[in-house]
Amino acid sequence: MIRAYTGTAVRRAEAPLLAAGRGGELMQRAAYGLYAAAAAGLAERRVRIYGSSVTVLAGSGNNGGDALYAAARLARRGAATTAVLTSAAAHPAALADFRAQGGKTLVLTDSNAAATAAAVLAADAVLDGVLGTGGSGGLRGPVRVCAEALNSARLQGKAPLVVACDLPSGVDADSGRVDGTCLSADLTVTFGAVKTGLLAGPGAAAAGTIHCIDIGLGPYLGTPDAYRLQAEDLAGLLPVPAPSDHKYSRGVLGIAAGSETYPGAALMATGAALATGVGMLRYLGPAAVARLINLAHPEAVCSPGEVGDVHVQAWVAGPGAGNDGDQLRRARDAMASGLPAVIDADAVGAVAPGLHPAVILTPHAGELTALLRSLGEEVERPEIEADPIRYARLAAARTGATVLLKGWATVAAAPTGELYSQAEATPWLATAGSGDTLSGILGALLATDRTPEDERQPGHYALLAAAAAHLHGRAGALEAAGGPVQPSLLGPRIRSLVADAAKRTPGKIK
Ligand SMILES: NC(=O)C1=CN([C@@H]2O[C@H](COP(=O)(O)OP(=O)(O)OC[C@H]3O[C@@H](n4cnc5c(N)ncnc54)[C@H](OP(=O)(O)O)[C@@H]3O)[C@@H](O)[C@H]2O)[C@@H](O)CC1
Numbered sequence: 176m177i178r179a180y181t182g183t184a185v186r187r188a189e190a191p192l193l194a195a196g197r198g199g200e201l202m203q204r205a206a207y208g209l210y211a212a213a214a215a216g217l218a219e220r221r222v223r224i225y226g227s228s229v230t231v232l233a234g235s236g237n238n239g240g241d242a243l244y245a246a247a248r249l250a251r252r253g254a255a256t257t258a259v260l261t262s263a264a265a266h267p268a269a270l271a272d273f274r275a276q277g278g279k280t281l282v283l284t285d286s287n288a289a290a291t292a293a294a295v296l297a298a299d300a301v302l303d304g305v306l307g308t309g310g311s312g313g314l315r316g317p318v319r320v321c322a323e324a325l326n327s328a329r330l331q332g333k334a335p336l337v338v339a340c341d342l343p344s345g346v347d348a349d350s351g352r353v354d355g356t357c358l359s360a361d362l363t364v365t366f367g368a369v370k371t372g373l374l375a376g377p378g379a380a381a382a383g384t385i386h387c388i389d390i391g392l393g394p395y396l397g398t399p400d401a402y403r404l405q406a407e408d409l410a411g412l413l414p415v416p417a418p419s420d421h422k423y424s425r426g427v428l429g430i431a432a433g434s435e436t437y438p439g440a441a442l443m444a445t446g447a448a449l450a451t452g453v454g455m456l457r458y459l460g461p462a463a464v465a466r467l468i469n470l471a472h473p474e475a476v477c478s479p480g481e482v483g484d485v486h487v488q489a490w491v492a493g494p495g496a497g498n499d500g501d502q503l504r505r506a507r508d509a510m511a512s513g514l515p516a517v518i519d520a521d522a523v524g525a526v527a528p529g530l531h532p533a534v535i536l537t538p539h540a541g542e543l544t545a546l547l548r549s550l551g552e553e554v555e556r557p558e559i560e561a562d563p564i565r566y567a568r569l570a571a572a573r574t575g576a577t578v579l580l581k582g583w584a585t586v587a588a589a590p591t592g593e594l595y596s597q598a599e600a601t602p603w604l605a606t607a608g609s610g611d612t613l614s615g616i617l618g619a620l621l622a623t624d625r626t627p628e629d630e631r632q633p634g635h636y637a638l639l640a641a642a643a644a645h646l647h648g649r650a651g652a653l654e655a656a657g658g659p660v661q662p663s664l665l666g667p668r669i670r671s672l673v674a675d676a677a678k679r680t681p682g683k684i685k
């Protein structure tokens with residue numbers, strides 16, 4: 176599990192150590208971590224440090240200090256290093272060390288920005304030490320010219336290795352917002368703790384691979400602001416039957432999805448739920464859709480009944496409902512049933528405040544915009560995409576439900592504020608039907624959840640939603656294998672990931 180903290184919290188944690196005069200020691204640990212990660216990144220590109228060229232973009236603060244010290248270490252191993260100083264001031268001791276190792280410096284100005292950007296593009300590696308947790312807003316002035324040149328070279332696959340020091344400069348460490356321009360990285364080497372801003376929104380997209388360097392802040396950090404599940408966290412969260420289980424004790428999932436207009440959504444939600452594993456699946460919906468489901472998934476029990484007529488442990492409602500009045504009514508009944516329920520797609524429009532955390536809304540940014548506007552919030556879709564954490568938390572707090580906001584990084588927020596962000600998915604999964612399969616996976620996790628009430632951690636349903644997003648993202652990435660993916664074909668991938676997690680679940684059958 177990755178535990179993330181806001182930049183503000185990390186600065187607070189550093190304060191007692193700085194007061195004790197240990198700032199220099201923290202900076203050396205940070206710089207060493209940055210140096211080692213940059214060296215490994217160069218090795219991965221088959222570039223030897225000796226004879227390589229490394230440029231440091233160094234701002235006026237400690238972030239620039241970290242990067243200059245790291246570059247000095249690379250210079251000691253034979254790299255030709257240049258520091259582009261983005262401000263008239265630079266960390267004095269780090270700059271002196273850098274120069275002592277033979278590093279060259281130039282001060283970036285409006286008049287030399289274009290020529291400097293061209294020179295930066297020719298380096299083997301760039302260490303981004305412009306702004307860290309002390310930055311506010313996007314990159315300004317001539318450094319913005321360099322960042323834009325590097326960003327567009329990256330899109331063409333022609334950029335040097337860019338290693339962000341603590342966070343990509345221009346990213347807000349608390350939220351992942353980018354107001355203006357940031358410098359996208361291949362690798363972000365972050366210090367003390369992963370920053371929340373690296374896990375969601377534009378910050379997550381800019382960060383690349385994240386390495387966290389322990390600089391000894393652990394005892395001072397307190398409660399994390401956000402979490403990200405790792406593969407090993409899935410053991411224990413996924414449904415694994417015990418020898419004494421039968422179909423009812425494992426958990427029955429009810430699915431009220433699909434319509435005569437959109438039957439495929441019902442098929443995909445049902446298939447994904449069965450692949451994740453349930454004791455029984457009951458389908459409610461139009462007879463024509465039920466027939467298709469029974470052909471594709473004969474194990475599903477189909478009926479045209481109502482939510483109150485069937486005994487289940489959880490519901491999935493909404494995928495492919497379109498404007499089918501019967502399905503939308505079933506979605507409202509599922510929300511009011513008191514049972515855990517995944518409420519997706521068109522049914523999200525029927526949401527009103529007063530829900531409970533076991534109701535999990537699964538909007539994308541467009542659906543969340545409509546929901547929040549229906550609750551009186553003046554918000555536009557780009558604002559949600561710029562700051563998904565803020566709006567997922569807001570929607571959860573306003574509705575009382577858990578909110579799984581789908582996107583490049585999918586964010587799960589509990590009404591009490593606990594937050595998870597998962598980024599396993601491949602952009603190839605941004606295709607029709609993806610959300611339907613995610614709903615089915617999550618429905619299966621809700622129906623089979625046997626966590627005793629007193630063992631549930633705060634934000635329990637956000638945790639389950641994050642587990643579903645993780646499983647869905649990994650299954651999709653495996654199936655895509657770097658190319659297009661059909662969500663209806665994810666079943667075998669989901670089944671094998673669940674089996675892997677089951678093998679690692681202590682005390683369960685293998
Ligand atoms: N504290 C510690 O013990 C440790 C800290 N560590 C490291 O320190 C980093 C935090 O360092 P920091 O506090 O010096 O701030 P930092 O981010 O380098 O620069 C801020 C300066 O930039 C400026 N500026 C602001 N916004 C701007 C913009 N949009 N565009 C352009 N300029 C802008 C602003 O200057 P001003 O413009 O106000 O003169 C401000 O002073 C942290 O991320 C980590 O890397 C590690 O070494 C571990 C030990």
Ligand SMILES: [K+]
Binds near residue numbers: 303339
């Ligand atoms: K930086």
